[in-house]
Amino acid sequence: MLEQAGVDNKTTPSSSTPTFRIDVPLQSLLQKTSTGRSTLAPLAEPATLPDPVYPQIRRTKELKRSGFIYHTNNGVRAFRRWMVPYIQSRIYSDEFRPLLSYLFTEWKCNLDCHYCWSYNNNVKGMSEDVARRSIDWLHSVGCRVIAIMGGEPLLRPKFIHKIVYYGTKRGFFVYLPTNGRLMKPEVTDWLGDAGVAAINFAVDCVDEKPGLPKILNRIRPNFDYLVKVQRKYGYMVVFNINICRNNMDDVRELTEIAHDNGISTDYHINETPMLEQDHFKHYQDNVTYLRPEDWPKVDELLDHLIEKNRQGYIMVNSKAHLERMKLFMRGVVEPWNCRAGHNSLIIRTDGTLAPCFPMYSATVDWGTIENHKFELNQLNEMKKECVKHCLSTCQYVLGHYYNNQTVLRWIVKQALHGMSGNTTAVAQA
């Protein structure tokens, strides 16, 4: 018998494990639409990505040595790719102006984290045609931040190299999440040289734990190299950590390892899928799901992280977000400003669109790249329900920064700190 983060609306016949979190009418609306999604119109000649020049950068000794240049480079890059589109989105507030896009190049994965429904090894990866057209279309609508997503994007490292290279050349801040297993030093060099701006290393435990294969010690050489050459290439690194019932000591240890290596952390509360997922096989007897008896321990862990945040540990989550996680795991979410579908979107492997990651499997027709169909009324209506069951870190941070006062405070802070590492939290959202 399991109860966990979110609200259970439908249960499997043999267990109380919820199969989705939103209410039944919204689930039906999002999953059972009769019309189905649009498909991307093919071009007469499929688009291709240019072959990356490698190595393309000759770095000076000064650049390798200078922490100041490294931080300035990151700060200026984050400012240009976030602030300029942000200001434009406020000026053209009636228009669809995404600040942040998620490009799902892959829906396959080489691991099987027991809480994860975000992969299906039967789904074909994104084609070069869709990737190229996505980047060009995002550019045309004013977006300058791409987070490559999966599954595991590095199942095709050469393809990712091409995307990072082309995206960076077009002026994007390109962010790559990975479970790190395939991020060999050679791949780090390709992506660093191509200009990747941030790398999100997803790890849940230091040593092996049931149902949690994202193990730091299995990828330690890759991680050590990534950190070693960070200043050379100027990217940011973040640990992405999911708080589960069986990894709470690891969360503390990973936090310290991140701090010792000068990188930031991003925390999530483990949760069940927002929508029902036919392919997900771990609904029952899932050892990673939080149960009510775990809540005091999670509260204690979150207090610990809030204290570390106060002490200056670099984190993507704000103190307020960490605090809200306590209520979230109990099924209570206070209203927050979700910008999904207005200022952010996801592009699926086939070029179709959705407002956010939890809605990946919705069959609603939100259009395709080059022809979006996001409508304010539909999104607002939908969010009345789903926002009560969601505390997506990325969307929450985006909503937090989609606020004039917060942004003004951020600008002042950057000015005072000389555009230093404080850009991390915005840039990695």
Ligand code: SF4
């Ligand atoms: S590595 Fe990522 S995509 Fe793969 S199973 Fe784990 S959480 Fe899912």
Ligand code: SF4
């Ligand atoms: S609250 Fe926002 S991010 Fe969460 S499911 Fe709804 S639209 Fe998506």
